[in-house]
Every structure is written in structure tokens, then in C-alpha cells.
């Protein structure tokens with residue numbers, strides 16, 4: 490893939506932080522980038538200047554036919570879009586919607602400002618075929634991103650302060666046209682004191698802040714492997730049921746989707762669904778698969794404590810997202826439930842979208858695929874029309 494220019498074409502919300510002039514990463518090809526999120530630059534730089542590449546250019550025509558795909562109370566042109574992550578603020582979500590991605594997820598927000606892990610965050614991960622969920626051997630990760638189809642995602646879920654993201658998210662919601670949806674992703678933050686009660690209260694408070702922006706569907710991230718907090722929240726079924734109940738109390742009738750990691754144990758997934766399906770409206774799976782990433786000398790590929798293991802996304806994890814979709818669909822049928830399933834993981838072209846739909850997904854989302862190809866939303870619309 491040719492690396493093409495930093496578009497920086499779209500105006501931001503006016504509340505974007507100011508960052509110093511970019512320092513291109515010497516390890517990556519110089520020149521310009523086709524990706525909407527420029528992996529050669531810091532998170533802060535991307536937030537201030539993105540989106541990059543074709544996504545910053547003119548959008549695609551709005552479909553003439555009325556939207557005909559039902560999803561969580563919405564009618565969409567196509568039940569396809571960009572998962573939480575690459576779209577850092579309203580400049581990104583608006584660009585994505587205009588480029589034919591009919592669902593745009595606003596990157597996960599928190600109840601207070603939270604810094605990103607230091608640069609680099611996104612490396613090429615060299616894995617042949619599929620990445621196994623229990624892989625013990627390390628994987629080579631480096632800056633050779635030109636032909637990458639599997640990448641690392643090590644950010645630590647940064648967030649601006651609600652004073653900044655709330656008005657910006659409101660703009661993002663308003664920019665979703667007829668047949669489109671802004672999906673608002675959020676997560677709770679562990680508090681210094683107060684234990685589980687404070688953690689639960691933070692989830693509910695953050696959800697309330699999100700609901701105040703006018704967002705019509707919320708997604709709660711329970712599955713970030715980059716936080717250094719040990720076990721993922723989605724594997725603690727009792728805690729999730731309590732937290733989801735508190736969040737639903739806070740947001741009323743607004744649909745709530747839970748973002749899950751890959752569950753190796755199907756009985757655990759079944760128990761999770763049984764405990765939460767009566768509370769929430771859908772599940773999105775998967776986030777990423779964790780792996781130990783090393784450089785050519787065998788040292789950690791990503792600098793800093795707690796980053797030896799990072800989330801891997803893209804081509805190598807598609808099998809896991811598809812398998813989770815199939816299993817969730819089976820549990821839904823066997824339990825007589827009607828929750829929505831959002832299939833995520835390794836969707837790089839329209840045929841992958843079709844595979845997820847065949848597996849039982851009501852909607853499909855991609856992160857890596859959209860970073861690589863700003864035309865993917867339009868391709869899926871063409872398939873679906």
C-alpha cells in the first residue's frame with residue numbers, strides 16, 4: 490500500500506487540543522499516509538489534525554432509496570460501520586458517515602480526562618494466518634506498515650474531559666444523516682477508593698453524560714486488554730450484570746450494547762448471556778486478541794510498563810469474531826432472546842461483511858479495515874442495495 494498525505498482536511502470541533510508540530514516516526518516510510526488514523530504520529534497529533542488520507546476528502550453520494558435495515562430501533566442504509574477506536578472525535582465520525590459508513594462509533598470516552606499510552610500505538614503485527622487466542626509465543630511487531638493487515642492497538646483508552654467530549658459528541662450525533670447512526674462508546678474507570686461500588690457508579694455517571702449528548706445507542710466497553718488492569722471486566726459476569734443494571738437505570742430506554750472480548754469457554758459465554766440478556770439490548774464482539782509483541786531483538790515492541798501484551802486486530806482475528814458471532818446467535822436462539830449482535834474483527838472487504846451477516850450478525854463493524862480503506866463503507870452499501 491502506498492503511503493499518501495496527511496489530509497487534515499476537516500475542521501475539528503474548535504475544542505481540539507493544540508499539539509506541537511508533528512515529529513514523523515523515523516522508523517516508518519516517509520511520505521504521506523492513506524490511513525484515516527496516521528500510525529506514524531501520536532494519538533495527540535491525530536486528534537488535533539485528523540482524519541488523514543482519503544477520509545479527509547469529499548464524501549460519497551447519499552443513497553436515493555430509503556433506509557431499510559432495522560438495527561436497535563434505527564433504520565439504516567447499511568448495517569455496517571466503523572467500530573470504536575479509529576474515529577477520535579466528531580471530525581472523524583462526520584467524515585466516516587459522509588464516506589458511506591452508516592454506523593460511526595465515537596472512540597470510547599471516560600468520566601475524566603485520561604492520557605494515551607505513549608507513541609507508538611499502532612504497529613504492524615507479523616502473524617501468518619490466524620492468531621490463536623491462547624498463543625504463548627511472542628509475535629514480531631514493527632513499523633513496516635505498508636502492507637500490514639494485522640496491527641496492534643495499544644492506547645490505554647485515552648479520553649478528553651467531558652467538558653470537551655460532550656459538546657463534540659453532540660455535534661457528532663447531529664451529523665448522522667437519515668439512515669445513519671452515531672454509536673457512542675464509553676467505559677468506566679477504576680477509582681482510587683470506593684472499590685466496586687465506586688467503579689459501578691462511574692460507569693453509570695459516564696453513561697448519563699453520554700446520554701446528555703443526544704446519543705441514541707450506547708456501547709459499553711468491557712474488553713480493553715491495554716489497560717494493565719489484569720482480568721477483563723467482561724469475564725466477571727456478576728460484576729457486569731450489576732454495572733449494566735446501574736447503567737440502564739441511568740439511561741432509561743436508550744439501547745445499550747456490551748463490547749466483549751473473545752470467550753474461549755462457551756459455557757462461560759452462555760452464563761454471561763443468561764445473566765445479562767434481560768438487561769441489555771445487544772453484544773458487540775470482539776475487541777482484540779491479546780499477544781506478546783516483540784521487536785527484532787526480542788525486546789518489547791511497545792515501550793513502557795504493562796504494554797508487553799497488546800491487543801491485536803485485523804485479518805488475524807477474523808476467525809474469532811466470526812466464531813463469537815455464531816455462538817452468540819446460537820445462544821440467542823436457544824434462549825429465545827432477541828438481542829442484537831454486532832460482529833467485529835478482521836473485516837477488510839465486503840465479502841467479510843457478508844460472512845458476518847451469514848453468521849448471524851445484525852450489524853457489522855470494522856476498525857482496521859476502515860483505517861486501510863476509506864471506500865469500504867461504500868463497497869458494503871453496494872453489496873447491500
Ligand SMILES: Cc1cc2nc3c(=O)[nH]c(=O)nc-3n(C[C@H](O)[C@H](O)[C@H](O)COP(=O)(O)O)c2cc1C
Nearest residue numbers: 572573574597642710776802803834835855856857
Ligand atoms: C486504533 C484502534 C483503537 C481502538 N480503540 C478502541 C476503543 O477505544 N474502544 C473499543 O471498544 N475498542 C477499540 N478498538 C478495538 C476495535 O473497536 C475493534 O474491536 C478491533 O480493532 C477489532 O476490529 P478490526 O479487526 O476490524 O480492527 C480499537 C482498535 C483500533 C485499531
